[in-house]
Amino acid sequence: MNNPVSNTRLIQMYEELRLEWVKKHLKSNNGNSESVGAHIQEAFKAGLTEMEKKKRQIDEVFGLSELSFGTSHKVEDFRLLAAQNLQLAIYRSRTQPDPKAKDENPQNMVEQFNSECYWLGCLMALNSPPLHPDWDNHVLGMDAWDVFPRKTAAVSNSESFC
Template sequence: ESMNNPVSKTRLTEMYDNLKLLQWPKVKDQLKSRKRNPKEAKDLIQKTFGNASDEMKRRRQQIEEMFQQSESSSGPTPQKVKEYRQLTVQNLQMALFHTNKEELLKEVKEDLRPLTSECYWLSCLMALNNPPLQPDWKNHVPGFDSW
């Protein structure tokens, strides 16, 4: 794993930890001051991660289907096709990394948009990792995010 890669597994884990440990408490305080429902925010975050992951699975599948068609025609060896397929996914991941996060989700309520945009963006990057990464909601530290 290259430490220069901004979307390496290590960097993605660091970005997720930053989101969870630094950004979420700030947003949580803002929501508390506005008397927002904590369950609504938590559900929205989990839904956002799930939606982004599902969208990236669909995109990966489209890439797989495209390269399967290429494999049947005469051309590069299967190993080369596999390499190019992985490079295509990595290029998609890098393109998303450099995308303006705010442009990804515009339909979310304004006070939650920065956090949900960050969650969607990070989840896309995590889902495109090889192997894909996903938050472990079931084994989340109890009480860590208590309101």
């Protein structure tokens, strides 16, 4: 299948963000790597938190709770499909060219980058299983701009949706 938000594609988008954005935009605009690193982590966490909220709302629509037992496979399939459709809707919302993208102002670049991290964080959180940058095993490299973890990991939260 040609799923634009498959696990493989999400990891590829993460790698592109990790390598290309920092190199092309942030590093060249003489930003502060420490503050950018903190913003990255906050943006991904905000995306994860917001999507966990959305997943709980989906559960409410289906009349499910964490204490529900014996949920039919059909209901589970529909719940998963609802999350996948939300993921595709979020993905499609960003595939249109952004008129602000041409603005080379360093402040706007950082805002656009944070927005991109949040967007990708939302997509990763809606994956099955949910993904996130592996902040726990992030080792800073020699380059001060090595602000992204090299790997992603499945969310190990007991409240994870899928």
